[in-house]
Amino acid sequence: MTYELFYHNRIQGRGEFVRLALEDSGADYVDIGRGEEAKGQGSPAIMAILNGQGVVHPPFAPPFLRHGEIMIAQTSNVLHYLGPRIGLAPTDENARLFLLQLQLTVMDFVRDVHDTHHPISNTLYYEEQKDAAKIAAQKFLEFRLPKYLGYFEKVVARNPSGARYLSGGSVTYPDLSMFQIVEGLRYAFPQNMAKAEVNYQRLIALHDEVAQRPRLKAYLVSPRRIPFNENGIFRRYPELDV
């Protein structure tokens, strides 16, 4: 049965972590937010669910996934559901819990990245909170970036199946998310990442291996991959990359 992904149509955002999993697995899916309104897709289809009176399990916000009768929101939850179904997670409960734990930590990392350019409120423009953003970004780069990357580097190093993936002996969905994290950080903080990467060689090797997976590689050069831009989570503001 076709997976239907509901997410904003002009940013990678949190939806990209789901897109990467669906693309890498070759799953049959529709990116509803990017479809034509004439076909009942596009932004109105997202709003119809967010505001619809009849939705029993309403999402708080995109991304969310519909799979037949099932509607699931929250990025990590969507990936937890998809993982074993699309070959990106084992079925063993203990292994699945660890993947979910890793993905939740990725999403905390993502929130921290987002808050470097919007520390005070999403309802204010970046320009209205730029001074606070400069301090937030400096503290993020000094403390949070090495803490998160050091953690994931450690997780790969300790993997009992060999220090190649975050968990187990093959790619799982948090590995794809780690690829996206490295890509995003290189986009947003090129100066700082150029200096930092030497400390996270296992993560960089993981990133490089993921980038070569045939379906993912094809996706990344396709028009389906939305370029990074200054409306998303990872934004290139040179004044924050000092």
Next chain:
Amino acid sequence: MTYELFYHNRIQGRGEFVRLALEDSGADYVDIGRGEEAKGQGSPAIMAILNGQGVVHPPFAPPFLRHGEIMIAQTSNVLHYLGPRIGLAPTDENARLFLLQLQLTVMDFVRDVHDTHHPISNTLYYEEQKDAAKIAAQKFLEFRLPKYLGYFEKVVARNPSGARYLSGGSVTYPDLSMFQIVEGLRYAFPQNMAKAEVNYQRLIALHDEVAQRPRLKAYLVSPRRIPFNENGIFRRYPELDV
């Protein structure tokens, strides 16, 4: 087998969402962070796992749970694991996914509350980011508070089992978390909550019902319940409650 909770010993924090579930269910558990160092507990026991070389599934941060050989981190993940085992979630997959979705949204809410007093960085004192905090709190109270509370009110209203709980016909772990959210908001923002509560009567009724559950009621007046204080997530700074 005894559940071992690892969390800071002087704040409710994110660990409280796990404590409430363990207490309400009458589960056999030890709050390791609050135990005696002479017994191998207390803060050193937490640090030993965070920094231990032999931990295969290392946590990024507290809270985390040990259950026999299994180690699980991330609050929502811990509750997802515990839920069916302690009678606070059904075993049906679709129902469990919705509970996890709700808990993840609770944790996003918690992060937003935290960031009202620490918008720029956790590495700075509140007093160093007070001006930014005033704006952040104002925007939170105007936009985010009604969005979150309105969402959860809607979820209760739409519950096909009757508009009493967030999901199903009996208390599940996100209901306990919603109790904590109401308690925390009343502590941190008494003026604003006094005005807002009339709009969320189902959530308040849920809060009141949870508060009367015998084991939870006994816990709340016991020394095991750490009082709200200005080191936790919910802080009473009158200048932010305007």
